[in-house]
Each structure stands twice: as structure tokens, then as C-alpha cells.
Amino acid sequence: KQEVTQIPAALSVPEGENLVLNCSFTDSAIYNLQWFRQDPGKGLTSLLLIQSSQREQTSGRLNASLDKSSGRSTLYIAASQPGDSATYLCALRGNSNYQLIWGAGTKLIIKP
Amino acid sequence: ETGVTQTPRHLVMGMTNKKSLKCEQHLGHNAMYWYKQSAKKPLELMFVYSLEERVENNSVPSRFSPECPNSSHLFLHLHTLQPEDSALYLCASSQEGWASGELFFGEGSRLTVL
Numbered sequence: 001k002q003e004v005t006q007i008p009a010a011l012s013v014p015e016g017e018n019l020v021l022n023c024s025f026t027d028s029a030i031y032n033l034q035w036f037r038q039d040p041g042k043g044l045t046s047l048l049l050i051q052s053s054q055r056e057q058t059s060g061r062l063n064a065s066l067d068k069s070s071g072r073s074t075l076y077i078a079a080s081q082p083g084d085s086a087t088y089l090c091a092l093r094g095n096s097n098y099q100l101i102w103g104a105g106t107k108l109i110i111k112p
Numbered sequence: 113e114t115g116v117t118q119t120p121r122h123l124v125m126g127m128t129n130k131k132s133l134k135c136e137q138h139l140g141h142n143a144m145y146w147y148k149q150s151a152k153k154p155l156e157l158m159f160v161y162s163l164e165e166r167v168e169n170n171s172v173p174s175r176f177s178p179e180c181p182n183s184s185h186l187f188l189h190l191h192t193l194q195p196e197d198s199a200l201y202l203c204a205s206s207q208e209g210w211a212s213g214e215l216f217f218g219e220g221s222r223l224t225v226l
Contacts, residue, residue, distance in 0.1 A: 032213055043202055044217040045114065091155075093213055099168070100215070102154045 002027040002094050006103035014111050015082060021075040021106050023090035028068040031093040035064050035075050037086040038105070044089065047075070080110045115139040118203050118218035125193065126226050133188040133221045135203030143167075144186040145215070146178060147202040155202070161186060162208055193225045 005024045013019055023033070032051045036044040048057045048064040050073065056065040063076040073092075077084055087107045091100040116137045125131050137144060146158040160168035161180040175197075177189040186203055203218045 034214060036217075041200070041220075041222065043114070043116075043118075043219040044204075044215075046214060046216055049214040089155075091215075099157060100155075104154055 002030075002092070002101045004090060004092060004101050004103040006088075006090060006106050008106060009104065010107040010109070012109040012111060013080060015080060017080050018076070018078050019080055019108075021077070021088050021108070023073040023075070023103055025071045025073075025092055025101070027094065028071055029094060030068065033064075033066055033073050033090060033092040034100075035062075035073075036089045036091065038089060039086050047088075082110045082112050084108060085110045114216045114218065116203055116205055116216050116218035118201075118221050120221060121219060122222045122224075124224045124226065125190065127193060127195075129193075130189070130191045132190065133201055133203075133223075135186040135188075135218055137184055137186075137203075137205040137216070139205055139207075139216060141205040141207045141216075142183055143206045143208045144180060144183075145204040145206075146186065146188050147204060147217075149200040149202055149220070151199075158188075190223070193223075195225050198223055198225045 003026045034049045035047040038044045050057050050066045061078040066073045087105045089105040091102045119134045143162040145160050148156045157170050158172045159178040164180050175192050179187040200220045200222050202220045204215045206213050206215045
């Protein structure tokens with residue numbers, strides 16, 4: 001059974017630092033993996049989608065990588081800003097077309 | 113603006129009320145989803161519609177009744193809910209097919225059952 005783990009559950013760093021959020025999974029047979037951010041009381045915003053055949057995706061200050069052999073995806077945030085404070089979730093799609101397996105999220109706080 | 117609009121954003125209802133949540137997507141997607149997000153729990157998939165047919169139904173109590181009249185609209189009808197049903201209900205859509213499946217979410221409907 002596929003399991004997705006995000007560690008740490010919470011992270012607080014000073015503004016300007018580069019940081020890495022982790023997403024680990026137990027079964028390498030995935031279709032794609034998606035990173036989201038969620039602000040308190042709001043919906044989820046899609047950040048990056050990595051297909052199974054890809055190694056990384058970039059959008060602005062964000063870079064997501066995928067290493068299926070090690071069961072790991074990372075979200076790299078460069079030059080962090082207070083506006084990056086949110087909960088970051090990863091979710092992957094396995095063999096079933098519509099089921100996503102979700103991590104519990106990492107709550108990120110960027111201190112001014 | 114994600115292209116997925118949910119109304120109402122907030123809803124308070126008693127256990128004997130009947131209400132509905134509405135979701136509309138303007139992205140031309142062919143699949144729509146209802147998720148439940150409770151405090152300190154992972155997202156729970158409730159229902160999935162693809163091409164207006166229900167393709168996933170994850171053992172959701174019958175007091176939740178989905179309706180998908182067309183590929184752009186999705187409803188969640190609520191009847192005789194329980195206080196534990198209080199949560200954030202999220203609608204999402206995606207385009208299913210080759211190399212697809214990126215989900216786009218609405219802002220959610222915060223439901224409180226008294």
C-alpha cells in the first residue's frame with residue numbers, strides 16, 4: 001500500500017534562506033506527483049506537477065525534483081519570503097486513475 | 113483565481129436542514145472531485161465524476177449526495193448532517209487523459225453543522 005510522508009511537519013526559517021521540503025513515498029510505481037500550497041482556511045493552489053518520466057520541474061523560485069528509485073520528491077524554494085508562509089502538500093497518483101495519495105503537509109513559516 | 117469557483121464560501125446549518133454546495137469550473141476539464149478536509153487530517157476523496165459519470169465513491173454516508181449535470185458543474189447536496197461533518201469541502205477539476213491529471217482546486221466551502 002502506497003504511503004506518503006512529509007517531514008518535518010513544521011518548519012520555521014528566516015527570510016531570504018533557501019530551503020527544501022521533503023516528500024517520501026513507499027512505492028515507486030507512480031503516475032505523477034503534484035505539489036500544492038494551502039493558506040489557512042483556503043483552497044489548494046497547484047505549484048508544480050511532475051510526470052513519472054520527468055526528473056524535475058521549475059516555476060519561478062520553485063524547483064521540484066522526483067527520484068522514483070529512492071522514493072523521494074523535494075520542493076526547493078529559493079530566497080524565501082514571508083509570503084511563502086503556508087502549508088505545502090505533496091500528492092501522488094498511482095495506478096488508479098483518480099485516487100491521489102496525500103502527504104500530511106509541512107507547515108512553513110518564513111520569519112521577516 | 114484558479115478557474116474553479118465554489119459557493120457558498122461559508123455555510124452554517126442545523127442537523128435537519130437541507131442545503132447544497134456548488135462548484136463550477138471554467139477550465140474545460142473533464143473530471144470533477146469533491147474532497148473533505150477536516151482539522152489535522154489528510155484530504156479525503158469523496159466523489160469523482162468523469163465525463164459526468166460518477167467513477168469514484170469512497171464509502172461516503174448517504175447524507176451526502178453528489179450531482180453532476182454537466183462537465184462544468186458539480187453539486188454536493190447535504191441532508192440531515194451530523195456535527196462531525198463540519199469541515200472544509202473542496203472541489204477540484206482535472207483533465208484526464210495522456211500525461212494529464214493536474215488538479216486545480218476551488219477556495220472551498222467551510223461547513224459548520226450545529
